[in-house]
Amino acid sequence: MxxxxxxxxxxxxxxxxxxxxxxxxxxxxxxxxxxxxxxxxxxxxxxxxxxxxxxxxxxxxxxxxxxxxxxxxxxxxxxxxxxxxxxxxxxxxxxxxxxxxxxxxxxxxxxxxxxxxxxxxxxxxxxxxxxxxxxxxxxxxxxxxxxxxxxxxxxxxxxxxxxxxxxxxxxxxxxxxxxxxxxxxxxxxxxxxxxxxxxxxxxxxxxxxxxNHDCNKTDCPLDSPWHDLAVRSSLVLKLLIHRGTGAVCAAPTTSIPEDLGGVRNWDYRFNWIRDAAFTVQALSELGHLNEARSYFQLCLDHCRDHDPADVPPVYGLHGGDDLKEHVLDHLEGYRGSAPVRVGNAARQQRQLDVYGELILAIYESIRYGEAVTTDDWAVMCDLIDYICEGWDQPDVSIWEPRDDPQHYVYSKVMCWVALDRGIKLAEAAGDDVSAPLERWRTCREDVRKAILERGYSERANSFVQTFGGETLDAANLLIPVMGFLPPDDARVQGTIDATIEHLATENGLVRRYEGDDGLPGEASPFVVCSFWLVTALALTGRTDEATDRFESILEYASPLGLLAEAVDPGTGEQRGNFPQAYSHIGLINSVLYLADMDSSSGGSRAPLGRDEWTEDSGLSGEIIRQPNNTERADTQ
The missing domain is CATH 2.70.98.10 (Beta-galactosidase; Chain A, domain 5)
Structure with missing residues (x-):
């Protein structure tokens, strides 16, 4: 049936x-x-x-x-x-x-x-x-x-x-x-x-x-055996971009289960900030600048429209935030997997990582040629100042578990990212902006110190999920991608190896984390985490290993090249909402990194983790512009 x-x-x-x-x-x-x-x-x-x-x-x-x-x-x-x-x-x-x-x-x-x-x-x-x-x-x-x-x-x-x-x-x-x-x-x-x-x-x-992406194969960022598959992923991403607002729908379905017969059934027909920076990167690299620009403006709107303490992690595609979650009891669910949910209670959660993801998406957009107004900069400063005040508070982080907030390492890393990219933008803009740089630099160092002292376990030889904990979190594979530590750092290498040992399956899939998350059943490995491992391996020079794992993941794609949120490690069947934007964004960015590492330049792609804003990057330009008096009215 x-x-x-x-x-x-x-x-x-x-x-x-x-x-x-x-x-x-x-x-x-x-x-x-x-x-x-x-x-x-x-x-x-x-x-x-x-x-x-x-x-x-x-x-x-x-x-x-x-x-x-x-x-x-x-x-x-x-x-x-x-x-x-x-x-x-x-x-x-x-x-x-x-x-x-x-x-x-x-x-x-x-x-x-x-x-x-x-x-x-x-x-x-x-x-x-x-x-x-x-x-x-x-x-x-x-x-x-x-x-x-x-x-x-x-x-x-x-x-x-x-x-x-x-x-x-x-x-x-x-x-x-x-x-x-x-x-x-x-x-x-x-x-x-x-x-x-x-x-x-x-x-x-x-x-x-x-x-569609049209390229000269001799100068194509996707120049690899997986070119056409990445292009198909870009078409999937386009299907999920709302034409009126530029918001990216995480998936077009609700309640397709992560765990067949279980209760991990969520409504994903909304826009998650966590997708922001990788979305901008993927769209910009493939030449879809109008879509990247729309998403950039959406990120700015998120900054403007909420008090810094109240920025939610998820929005409706039309900008609304009334996502009250309720159950449709009359539907049996996909293959009997009830409940069927509409809305998403994550709207009410506190996720500190979203501040880093917002600032990073804006930073990346500026590096690809956009500019912010002086008014936008003031709002961004408010967000970064809020991080200075609240980074040491507990939250639920990227995976949105429905249990008590904790001090998640990934959230602290993204707080560091918000401060780091804010500092870099202010330094690059020079006299065009005003920013409390001394305060930001001090806070950035405090966050970094806390992560290195409390978020890394010598026993596990890895960054862990929470301060003082011992369980692993695949989100920490993004540490070198975000530029928190260089790819060749021993702690980064240890985190990759520990992830392979404790979170990866024999078939190249990667689970999100270890341990109980407050829900019955067990979540299947997440496709995007599997791509994060590919990217981390590529960045650290383990290109052959990255390639092998990447090709293993592709075996789970549908005949049309579509990917859901997760894969059942026992049956190989796709699980979760379908098709999933995050999975396809992960595929595109993995191809970008793999193609770059295989290029004649010897590999230079680390756009989310680049340490310096350089004139020779080809991405520098205007950072601050004066606002048009009618701009806000037009946006609304």
């Missing part, structure tokens, strides 16, 4: 994302936005959730593929009598005549060899399947009507509502070369114009290929 995650492809339009199964069924689609309630949610409850399927009536085999360098998905079916292809896409505003149309899904059915009988099963369920809409005939199709919303399915297929009005279906036999279309519109009908649909498909293909 439930498909493996690797049997899904993702399509989207910058507002929402739908998951299309290899059986031709759309099993997940929230509308009109990715954080909206679902219209199809069979992935969370095969009976109640709702789906929209287009598939052969007889037994078939199928394979999915993306049109080259696009997010247009094809599902090719093969039966004993013939073959056909279903092409799924969502029109992107920039590729259409209008930028304000509601989201829509287009499905093109082409018979390659026939005749071949196909069926359509249309069973929408509104508001996470809490509402079963009434389906009625409409011009050129059917309409599903709920209390507050409706969707209209237009098609040249003979769609008919069921007698109870809760579903619609059609059966049609296609000859070789015959084509049929279905167009699903949210809140408004899509006129039945197949020739227009075809032009829209061509326009969407052209859009994705124009947006």
């Amino acid at each position: 439930y498909k493996h995650l690797t049997e899904y492809g993702a399509i989207g339009d910058g507002n929402t994302v739908a998951l299309v199964g290899c059986d031709g069924s759309i099993d997940w689609c929230p509308l009109p936005h990715v954080e909206s309630p679902s219209v199809f949610a069979a992935i969370l409850d095969a009976d109640r959730g709702g789906h929209f399927a287009v598939r052969p009536t007889q037994s078939f085999k199928s394979v999915q593929r993306y049109r080259d360098r696009t997010a247009v998905l094809e599902t090719a079916f093969q039966t004993a009598d013939g073959s056909a292809t279903v092409t799924d896409f969502m029109p992107v505003a920039e590729a259409t005549e209008s930028t304000d149309r509601p989201p829509a899904v287009y499905r093109k059915l082409e018979c390659d060899n026939g005749p071949l009988e196909f069926e359509v099963a249309f069973e929408p369920r509104f508001d996470y399947a809490r509402e079963v809409p009434i389906i009625e005939p409409a011009a050129d199709g059917v309409v599903a009507i709920g209390a507050d919303e409706r969707i209209i399915l237009s098609s040249d297929l003979p769609l008919r509502p069921s007698t109870d009005g809760h579903r619609a279906s059609a059966t049609v036999t296609l000859k070789a070369g015959e084509t049929r279309w279905l167009g699903l519109g949210y809140d408004e009908a899509i006129p039945l114009e197949p020739s227009h649909y075809q032009k829209m498909l061509e326009g969407v293909i052209a859009y994705w290929r124009e947006w």
